[in-house]
Amino acid sequence: MSLDVGSIRKQFPIFQRETSPGVPLIYLDSTATSQKPIAVIEAMNEYYRRSNANIHRGVHTLAEEATAMYEGAREKIAKFINAPSAKQVIYTRNTTESINLVAYSWARANLKAGDLVILTEMEHHSNLVPWHMLQAERGIELEFIPVTEDGLLDLSAYKTLLNRTPKLVSFTHMSNVLGTINPAGEIIRLAHEAGAMTLVDAAQSVPHLKVDVQALDVDFLAFSAHKMCGPTGIGVLYGKKDLLEAMPPFLGGGDMIKEVKLRSFRANSLPHKFEAGTPAIAEAVGFGAAVDYLSSVGMDAISAYEHELTEYALERLIEIPGVRLFGPDAEKKGGVASFVLDSVHPHDVAQILDKGGIAIRAGHHCAQPLHEKFGIPATSRASFYLYNTKEEVDLLVNGIYKVKELFG
Amino acid sequence: MSLDVGSIRKQFPIFQRETSPGVPLIYLDSTATSQKPIAVIEAMNEYYRRSNANIHRGVHTLAEEATAMYEGAREKIAKFINAPSAKQVIYTRNTTESINLVAYSWARANLKAGDLVILTEMEHHSNLVPWHMLQAERGIELEFIPVTEDGLLDLSAYKTLLNRTPKLVSFTHMSNVLGTINPAGEIIRLAHEAGAMTLVDAAQSVPHLKVDVQALDVDFLAFSAHKMCGPTGIGVLYGKKDLLEAMPPFLGGGDMIKEVKLRSFRANSLPHKFEAGTPAIAEAVGFGAAVDYLSSVGMDAISAYEHELTEYALERLIEIPGVRLFGPDAEKKGGVASFVLDSVHPHDVAQILDKGGIAIRAGHHCAQPLHEKFGIPATSRASFYLYNTKEEVDLLVNGIYKVKELFG
Amino acid sequence: MDDLYREVIIEHYKNPGYRGHLDPHDIQFEDNNPLCGDHIEITIQTDENEKVADARFDGHGCAISQASADLLIESIIGKPLDEVKQLNKDHILEMLGIELGPVRLKCALLSLKVLKAGVYGLGEASDDLVE
Amino acid sequence: MDDLYREVIIEHYKNPGYRGHLDPHDIQFEDNNPLCGDHIEITIQTDENEKVADARFDGHGCAISQASADLLIESIIGKPLDEVKQLNKDHILEMLGIELGPVRLKCALLSLKVLKAGVYGLGEASDDLVE
């Protein structure tokens, strides 16, 4: 393992806390949201203490500093995903709003009744509900790339669906339940060959893998800061320039305009066209610091370390009698281990583990259709990030044995 | 003056800063965004250091703490505006998104071609552009309550407009340029008598006045945390319960659902129906702390102090030869002084003042139509909040004399 | 751990006394907790005095939701419907004897919500019933 | 204060040497800065060697935008159009001799943007021209 996890953990103040007296925190819920390093917390702190001002239209020192910090973060994020230009990085609240932006602006301008959008059976609700809404409103059609028993996308079924000339293929880069890392490059290439646009839900990939939007040739890509060591309240929609430029605005208001008359307006240029009102300024600054932090550790090192940890976790978990794991082998997945345990309900598993300071998530993880597919209402999910350790995996396994005992 | 401004200023770390060596900050731009007291900065800090987790669906300790903090802040905010229930407080990014939410959800479900929406000539772009967009999409009609020469709404013209049975009257409670405090209660009462719904843009009023949504009997009310000592990235839409319940969802995704199937969903109950995806959790916590802070100082005391300060500022400014002030007398306005100075462009005024550490704003302040009405492209605007002093007003006045000298 | 999963909960979860379905019944209602898929159905037979003559619950879910349902049914048999209508969340929490966070509270209160919606004869169960 | 509003700026703002409008002209373009309402029009007469024979600017706005325009016009007279096409923001900043934040930079570069859009014969002026 090339990561110095000991010193990484020291960067995260939360690991000094105990969940109850004498019980240290074992945080295995980074897929829901990650913890924040001191550099991110301090960047926002410092922003509020020294430079806080509204941006863009101010000529005073604070406004200029705030603008430079806000736009500087955009440059960093653009570089992090290898976007050709920072203008193609639109700040949103989160992955969910990014996808909705595409659904409201691009899709309503480009899709009509009968047009096909391809999704997958492993989508997060954020990449389902916006399309359900558009289906109800517009009569678009939805089809789903099936998930196989071992948690992979069925690409041959996908190829068959492509014969129906979809207008958009929108899919998750990495499943937040199965951990499956989908072959995004190939899915996008095939979509383009069939004449479809592509949207990648990168909520789980950008935090954990090196993602290069130009190498992927993806049309739209959405992710959230809070899952990648950054603050809540900010996310990104990346888009190809010509697409973003051709799209109508989404929210109307200050900053997204070039000119406003009493009865009409002209929209601003990118990226401002899509950023209406006072944005999440401190959060952008924190996002920039998060990207700096992840870059300084190194995304390849993070992926490799998580892979090793996941491999170990899956090995240990599968040993436990009564544990059923979901998703593919460690080879094909990120740091997520979802499981059910005999007849113990995941809520009970999670709550008993919590008594031991172990934070995992239980439920449908905003992927109800996927759970329905596997015939279960809920799973328990442990997930890993750069600050987790094998010792924590061992504690998780011990905890699960205790659950079994209690319910035995 | 009943405020102890000296000790209030000590609560705001930014006032320790100098804009350049030896030049302390004189912040007169709170209408754009307010500064943050230590209690707000620390609340978020503490959240990230101790309790950070994703909310609602988590059963572990951190998730429960985070959920309690996020929902607890909602209760505080509801109390602050006297909302009947915290369920009627929807978190958004800012005032702008709150207004867009009404325009997308309520208005698209309730307005058809030819339906009339009444706005005013003093609206911020945030309360113009969403309606321009709806006009273009739906063919609704827009009319505007005129602004008089002394910066007041022409209520007799409003009454005439009401004869045309508008569906919605949407107006600013307090102008961010003129400072005018509009008679919101009366405007709403008249609108209701004419059968119209009402939306109040309270971006400038909730931070500076005691606002009681039940006393106003307003249907929708929008405001932003960042203008009231709170963080960026969060705002609120308040709405009457029956209206919010009848409205279709706006953004689709996690948390706003009760149930998701592969091809359909059922929306969640209030307030979650309108909060899709991971929300601005830390920001809600900070917002709650801001409301606590303002309440501890007392909104009535804040209003009274600002009034005294504004009265003084207007007196001093009007003495300066070549200064033309906009808006009504101090009696009818909040802490905003917008002016032009001879033929010196506001950008030059602002930039030269900035050299002396004085931060004011110059431009159209996102109210271009209002500026057009007054026949000027831009104004200089000094604005005041609880932490400003008469000494700062004196420094502003001295600064303006220096500008005159340089351009004289 | 013991304070959270008190013996009474594990016991009622593993060996419920009132699991079942009454046919015929005078009152029937069911609902689920979308957060976790917990499901509860309650059936009630009433007598001529508007009292609960007999009752059963059915469904599946976590220990908290199932134990709460069993305890709740046990506690209402013989009670006047008017009294059942007054039951609130404290009733459940007292019987469980533990503290619960907001998510688990939903599990614990599902059966009460179902019960009250049924007794009131509502079309849909609302969280307001148990607040 | 002097470093920001150097004498040269105040001087060119108060007494511009190249304010006006050429008629006839070979190139004309105008645009405004929506942030502050600044407006600049530039008219150019070219000679047979594709050089700037004469030029003028017109418009209104802040000292920075108007002084920049005057300095810019002064600097291009006699220059080949090909050379004018290569001008970038450093050219303006050198002439002004001050540092500018992002907002004021837009004021300073408005005339260059208008000039380049005109010389390139574009339909619309884009910020990309001066980056």
Ligand SMILES: Cc1ncc(COP(=O)(O)O)c(C=O)c1O
């Ligand atoms: C009157 C008024 N309305 C709306 C807004 C928009 O607020 P925000 O930028 O926080 O969305 C502002 C802030 O500038 C304002 O002053």
Ligand SMILES: Cc1ncc(COP(=O)(O)O)c(C=O)c1O
């Ligand atoms: C795969 C995936 N997509 C989308 C989302 C939604 O992200 P957010 O809640 O930040 O909008 C998540 C997070 O839970 C996710 O895991």
